[in-house]
Amino acid sequence: MSRLTLLRPLAAALLLASSAGMAAQTPSTSNYDPLQTFAPYVYPQSANAYRASSGMPGPLFWQNHADYQIKASLDPDTRKLTGEEIITYTNHSPDDLDVLWLQVEQNRYRKDARGAFADEAFPTEFTDGEHIASVAIEGASGTLQKAEWVISDTRMQVRLPQPLKAHDGKLRLHISYSYTVPGEFGGRTDVNPSKNGDIFEIAQWYPRMCVYDDLRGWTTDPYLNNEFYLEYGDYDYSVTVPWNMIVVGAGELLNPQDVLTKTELQRLEQARHSDATVMIRSPEEVNDPATRPKQSGTLTWHFRIQNSRDAVFGASKAYVWDAARINLPNGKTALAESAYPVESAGNGAWGRATEYVKASTEYFSKQWYPYPYTVAINEAGSAGGMEYPSITFDAKEAKGSDLHALIAHEIGHTWFPMIVGTDERRNAWMDEGFNTFIDVYEADQFNHGEYAPKRDPEYAPGGGNPADEIVKVLTDPDAPALLSRADQVQEKYRHPVTYFKSAYGLILLREQIIGPERFDPAFRKYIQTWAYKHPGPSDFFRFMESETGEDLGWFWRGWYQHNWQLDMAVQKVTAVDGDWRKGAQVTVANLNKLVMPATLEVVYTDGSKQDIRLPVETWMQHRSYTIRADGNKPVKSVTIDPRHLIPDVDRSNNTFTVK
Incomplete structure (x- = not known):
């Protein structure tokens, strides 16, 4: 031609x-250039045999595994927790490992902790951190061999006498430790007073494995307060406390006959078959010694939770305790529970807490993915709101719509990041924002919209229309992009960006860009595909594109990689x-x-x-x-x-x- x-x-x-x-x-x-906005999008992580271009785990995807056996005792008078743990660690990676890295996050409370200098407000209370008494490696013959270890801030490196073999090498790590429970909620744990006794909220209470993955190898970010990234495994743990304390812990209580009265056992059995809340220990019974199976010494509470990334517990002699049945898909059930001081009781406050966790767990299970644990527990203390597998620490002062929003949000974290195990230390928006997104629709559903629409500060900071509220973030030249590292996001931007902008991005995808008829099945499949695994931003981006049939590079670039304006x-x-x-x-x-x-x-x-x-x-x-x-x-x-x-x-x- x-x-x-x-x-x-x-x-x-x-x-x-x-x-x-x-x-x-x-x-x-x-100020618009089509060639810039619609340029081919470069994902943060490249596709390979471990993570496919479809956003699915690749044919060579692997993930390490950590099981825990823990025996601990808590002395409420001295606030000292002493523990012995055995970690069974399996190395599924293609690499021999000559060292192991663990998190020792009680060191966050030391005066020289890196996290003390990272927060905008310097802490007011300090402890002397984590005391490691001994570390030993159990060999194939069952003999123990002392191991060398070194601690740097909130991380501990254990140097192995022989490398842990790739492709399913396994060892057992024995650690003895102790620490003083802090009184200030500077991390995710504390002891706080109530009318009838102190309330202990015990988290970050055992040395735990850092994640070793295909994205970064060992993920040894120091704990600066931006939550967690943890391996999955099974937990079998026992907590010994004075006879007059109630313990609510993650997972199933294995020895209820040892730590509960016959009356409490009967009431719990009634609750397992009741959609209405059943009182297990009423406000009037809190100071009654007859609500305890013995009146001196100690009791050991034994729990188990499987396929979990953490286990925590609350303990107090001041707990009111109630429960009700949770109805799950396929005819399964679980138990909703709440433990709170008498000051928090009443239908205007924590008297409805079990109703809230029951309803939200049922909705999230039906809409997105079935709840995987046997219990869903709200515990009331000074923690403003903090989530763990099957149990949450929530503010004992919260009431009404604020309490509902708090409980729904914290139990909603079961799906992100307890089931879909994202790296909160790096990508908090995939945890807080995704959870805030599902909260929005739960608020619409609860009790025919009793507290709808969701307008707490995590979603619409000024209480107005979300589309107009987010403009404050988009027009702020100092606002960080969603793909910023979580530790770099200043406190003033944490809720507007990490929670609100991330959640609203999914609202836009679902309601304006893709449509619920394609978004909902894709999002459900994303949860199912990455359940108990560790997806990164690129996995989510690729998955949603592949499943919904849309090239969304323009949206990932403008909304997530940059803080562009419309x-x-x-x-x-x-x-x-x-x-x-x-x-x-x-x-x-x-x-x-x-x-x-x-x-x-x-x-x-x-x-x-x-x-x-x-x-x-x-x-x-x-x-x-x-x-x-x-x-x-x-x-x-x-x-x-x-x-x-x-x-x-x-x-x-x-x-x-x-x-």
Whole structure:
């Protein structure tokens, strides 16, 4: 084909485009470049044999495993916890390991801890941290061999006498340790007073394995307060406390006959078959010695939780305790429980806590993925709200809608990150934001919308329309991008970005970009596929694209990688050929880097309306575009996004009124 033949169709196409008037002149105020917004997206992590381009685990995906046997005792007078643990660690990786890394997070309370200098407010209470008495490796013959260890801040390196073999090598690590329980909730654990005795919220209470994965090898980030990244395994643990204390712990209580009275056992059995809350230990019984099976010495509470990434417990002689049945898919059940001081009792407060955890667990199980544990426990103390597998620490002062939102959010963390085990230390938005997202719909469902819509500070900080509220984040030049490392996000941005922007991003995907009919099955399959595994951002991005059939690189780039702004405008409205009976020509423009699908509302002079849906592909080649609206009557006005469903930063240019 000759050069002249090639040029003729090109020239004809250029002439047609300019004469048709479909692509309007670029506004002088536009900051939008289609080639930048729609450029091929480069994922943070590359696809390989471990993590496939579909967002699924690859054919060579592996994950290490850690089982724990722990025996601990708590002395409430001295606040000292002493423990012995055996960690059975299995190395499924392709690498021989000559050292093991563990987290010793009680060192967060030392005065020289790195975390003490990372927070905006310097702590007011310190302890002397974690005391490691001994570390030994159990060989294949069962003999113990002392191991060398070195502690650096909240990490401990154990140097192995022989490397742990790749591809299913296994060892047993024996550790003796102790520490003083802090009184200040500087990390995720504390002791706090109540009318009838101290409440101990015990977390980060045992040395635990760091994750070794295919993304970073050993993940040894120091604990600066941005939560956790943990291996999965089975936990068998015992806690010895004074006779008059109640212990609520993660997982199933294995020896109820040893630590409960016959009356309490009967009430618990009743609760297992009751949708209404059953009182196990009433406010009037809290100080009654008869509610304990013995009146001196100690009691040992024995628990087990399987396929979990952590285990924690609460202990107090001040607990009121109630419970009810949770109805799960496929006819299964679990037990909802609440433990709280008498000051928190009453139907306006914690008297409804079990109702809240029951309802939210049932909703999340039906909507997304079945709840995997035998119990779901709310424990009341000074922790504002903190989640663990099958148990949460929640504020004892919370009431009404605030308590419902708190409990739903914290038990919602069962799905993110307890089931889908993301790295909270690096990617907190995949934990807090995803959980806040599912909370939004739970609030709509609970008791016919009793507390709906969800408008706590984690979702809409100012209490208004989320699309308008997020503009405060998008227009803040100092606001970090979602793909920022969690430890770098200042406290002032933690909720607006990590919770709110991440959650609202999924709202946009579900309701505006993809639609529930494609989003919901994909999101459910994402949870199912990555249950008890460790996905990263790229895995989520690839998975949602593959499952929903959408190239979403433009959204990952603008919403997650950057903090780009959206500014859409209606610039001009005219009659076709000067005759409204032939329809209207509406010129719309995208003036900033972010794009979104949007609805264009045409209002006619007789009061009737017409909606036109603009897909994101409108902006793949154009900065502004003229759309033909079919109609046969005069137009009064045209508005883009009339219901404020997308985060437009400047709504002054969203409506064009025909003069």
